[in-house]
Amino acid sequence: MAQEIEIEFKNLLTIDEYNKLLKHIPFPTESQIQTNYYFETKHRSLQELGCALRIREKNNFYQLTLKEPHEKGLLETHDTLSKEEADNWIQGKVIEKPETIARLKDLGIHLSSLHCFGSLTTKRKELYKNNIIFVLDYSFYNGNSDYELELEADTRENGFTQFQELLHRYQIPRRKTPNKVERFFASFEN
Secondary structure (H helix, E strand, O other): OOEEEEOEEEEEEOHHHHHHHHHHOOOOOOOEEEEEEEEEOOOOHHHHOOOEEEEEEEOOEEEEEEEEEEOOEEEEEEEEEOHHHHHHHHOOOOOOOHHHHHHHHHOOOOHHHOEEEEEEEEEEEEEEEOOEEEEEEEEEEOOEEEEEEEEEEOOHHHHHHHHHHHHHHOOOOOOOOOOHHHHHHHOOOO
């Protein structure tokens, strides 16, 4: 099955903190651009279950991902989409894909109830070091923008230690940081 456990740590940043990290950590000069298209039911059934469903477009590659809570992080279930399939999903014509659709059905989510609420675009810089992916994101959506530090780790312990050390070294306060899909949907309420 096309699944993986994601262990990540996140912290929203000010623009000054973002620029400080860019200056002191050898991130690549160029950003990768990715756009997430978020899907939900009218009654936000996925959010009630702590789940999120998106299509990510990156370098002309489209991936459908369902994220679910898991004791070790987030359980991600993936299916690859063609551009045509992604366009159909975005236009409300859901194309059944084996892995993700099976999980949605297990959760009691009817495919006909899903629709695209919009998109969030991110300019991402990544650095891999010590079994950690260090990520700096600048995201914009629904007239909002934000900056974020993210660490994806091989273990919770390694990730937490590296994350705490990085925040301490650059004197960045720990902030409660909702994930991107939560920030995206919260932008409709502001």
